[in-house]
Amino acid sequence: MTNLSINEKTVDTILVLDFGSQYTQLIARRVRESNVYSEILPWDISEERIRSINPKGIILSGGPDSVTNSYTPRIPQIAFDLNIPLLGICYGMQTLAEQMGGQVVSADHKEFGHSELTVSTDSILFSDLDKTLNVWMSHGDQVQDLPDGFELVASTATAPIAAMQHISKPIYAIQFHPEVTHTEDGKTVLDNFLFKICKVHADWKMDNLIAQRINEIKEQVGNNKVLLGLSGGVDSSVTAALLHEAIGNKLVCVFVDNGLLRKGEAEEVMNTFKENMSLNVIKADSEEVFLRHLKGVEDPEQKRKIIGRTFIDVFDSEATKIKDVHFLAQGTIYPDVIESSGSESKEARVIKSHHNVGGLPEEMKMDLVEPLRDLFKDEVRRMGVELGLSAEMLNRHPFPGPGLGVRILGEITKEKTSILKEADHIFIQELIKADLYNKVSQAFAVHLPVKSVGVVGDERRYAEVIALRAVETVDFMTARWAHLPYEFLEHVSNRIVNEIEDVSRVVYDISSKPPATIEWE
Ligand code: XMP
Numbered sequence: 048m049t050n051l052s053i054n055e056k057t058v059d060t061i062l063v064l065d066f067g068s069q070y071t072q073l074i075a076r077r078v079r080e081s082n083v084y085s086e087i088l089p090w091d092i093s094e095e096r097i098r099s100i101n102p103k104g105i106i107l108s109g110g111p112d113s114v115t116n117s118y119t120p121r122i123p124q125i126a127f128d129l130n131i132p133l134l135g136i137c138y139g140m141q142t143l144a145e146q147m148g149g150q151v152v153s154a155d156h157k158e159f160g161h162s163e164l165t166v167s168t169d170s171i172l173f174s175d176l177d178k179t180l181n182v183w184m185s186h187g188d189q190v191q192d193l194p195d196g197f198e199l200v201a202s203t204a205t206a207p208i209a210a211m212q213h214i215s216k217p218i219y220a221i222q223f224h225p226e227v228t229h230t231e232d233g234k235t236v237l238d239n240f241l242f243k244i245c246k247v248h249a250d251w252k253m254d255n256l257i258a259q260r261i262n263e264i265k266e267q268v269g270n271n272k273v274l275l276g277l278s279g280g281v282d283s284s285v286t287a288a289l290l291h292e293a294i295g296n297k298l299v300c301v302f303v304d305n306g307l308l309r310k311g312e313a314e315e316v317m318n319t320f321k322e323n324m325s326l327n328v329i330k331a332d333s334e335e336v337f338l339r340h341l342k343g344v345e346d347p348e349q350k351r352k353i354i355g356r357t358f359i360d361v362f363d364s365e366a367t368k369i370k371d372v373h374f375l376a377q378g379t380i381y382p383d384v385i386e387s388s389g390s391e392s393k394e395a396r397v398i399k400s401h402h403n404v405g406g407l408p409e410e411m412k413m414d415l416v417e418p419l420r421d422l423f424k425d426e427v428r429r430m431g432v433e434l435g436l437s438a439e440m441l442n443r444h445p446f447p448g449p450g451l452g453v454r455i456l457g458e459i460t461k462e463k464t465s466i467l468k469e470a471d472h473i474f475i476q477e478l479i480k481a482d483l484y485n486k487v488s489q490a491f492a493v494h495l496p497v498k499s500v501g502v503v504g505d506e507r508r509y510a511e512v513i514a515l516r517a518v519e520t521v522d523f524m525t526a527r528w529a530h531l532p533y534e535f536l537e538h539v540s541n542r543i544v545n546e547i548e549d550v551s552r553v554v555y556d557i558s559s560k561p562p563a564t565i566e567w568e
Contacts, residue, residue, distance in 0.1 A: 351449050512551065
C-alpha cells in the first residue's frame, strides 16, 4: 500500500524522524534527490500521524542531546511496532542502541571531521562499496555494547562500533553522516537503504512537490487574499509563480521600483509576471521618494537603514490599500531559516523582518505563507523551471536588497544611478556574450566617489571612476575574485569609457572575501 496521494497519484514515503540535527533537512534533500518522497516529523509526533503517512521506512536523524542523560528524545514505540526498516544516524543510532538494550557512553574526546571506516561484515547497507570508506563524523557519545540481536558491521579507529545491524530485522545504524557531501559514497549508503532495504520506488518528482505545495497553500489560505513583496529575485519569483498556480488572482504582489534596480529590471519583472503570466502585480514607482530620503546621506549603514525604512513605508502604504489581506507570503528558503534563528515555528506572529524587505510595521499582523521554507536554492530553481520561469530569470546573480544603493559609494543621486546602470549593463551583457556569466557567482559595477583625469581625442576629461567586481563562491560567505581574461576586461573597459561620456576610468577589484566583502558597502 502507498500513501501520499497527489492528483490520484500515490508515491512511497520515507519518514525522517527529527532529533534536532542541523543536518535533518539535508537527509530529506538527499532522499528527494533520489526521487523518493520524504517527510520530516519531530521525534515526539503522535502515533496516529505516523500511521497515517504509512512510511516504507524511517530514518532517525542525529541530534545535539546525549542519551546518557535522562529525559532526552527517544524513538516512539510505533516506529518499532510497524516492523518497517529503520536507519539510525548518529544520535539516531545511539538512542536505537540504548532503547534496544545496548550501552552508550560519552567518549573521552568528541570526534569531528573525516574518519576512515572499515566494513567488516557483509551488509546490504554497504553493498556495491569498498571495504574502506572516508566518512564524516560529528559526535561525542558512542555505542560501547551492541544491543541483543545486533552484529557489528563497521568500525573506525576511535569508534569500534561505527555501524551495526540487526541479525533478523531490517534495522541498521551508523555513527557517521551519510547525508553530508564530506562522506564519500554517502549517497550510495542512503540509496541502499531506500532501494535495497525499504524497496521504495523512485517515482517522486518535482511536479509532485509542486502539486503538494499547491494543495497545502489552498488548505492554509482558503478563499483569502495573500500579499507578496515581489523583488524579482529567484525566491520571491518562484513563490509568486507557485502561489499564482494555487490561488490565481487572490495573490496580490507588490513590486517596489525604488530606482536602485539594475537597468531594465523593473520592466523585465513586470513583463514576466504581469504581461506574460497575468499575475496581479502592483508596481509602486517610488524612485523619487527614495532619492529624497537619501539626499545628502553618505554613511553606508545609514543609507541601508533609510532604504530599508523607505521600502517598508512604500510597501505598507500599498498594502493598506488592499482590503482584507490576512496572509503574507515570503520566499524564505531553508538556508534563510538556519541563518535567521533556526526557529521552525509556523504559528502566526508579528512580522518583524523580511529577508529582502527589511521589516514590516508591528501592527501588520498576518499569518505567514512560506512554501519554499524547507527547500535548498537549487531545488527552488528546479521548481521555477517546472513553473515556467525563464532560465535567465532563475540563474540571475544575487542582487542585494538595498540594490545599487550599496554600489554607489557616498551620496546617491539620480545622475550617478544612471551612469552605474549603464556601466553595469555593459559588463553583464559582455559576460553573457563571452559565456562567462554563469561561470562567475556574482558580477557587478560600482560607482566610486572619486573623479579622475582622462583624455578623449584632444580633450581632457575629468570624470567618474567605475570599478568592476566579479567573484567566484559557493556560499557567498567566502569568495575569490574571478580571474577574468585580460582581453575581456580590456574590451569591457573600452566599451564603458567610450560609451559613457561621464566615465574616464575603469578599475578591476582584485580583493577576495575575507578580508574584503563582496559588496563595497
Ligand atoms: P557581502 O557584501 O556581505 O555580500 O560579502 C554577500 C552576499 O549578500 C548580498 N548582500 C545582500 N543581500 N540584502 C540582501 O538581500 C542585503 O542587505 C545584502 N547585502 C549584501 C551580496 O550581494 C552578496 O551576494
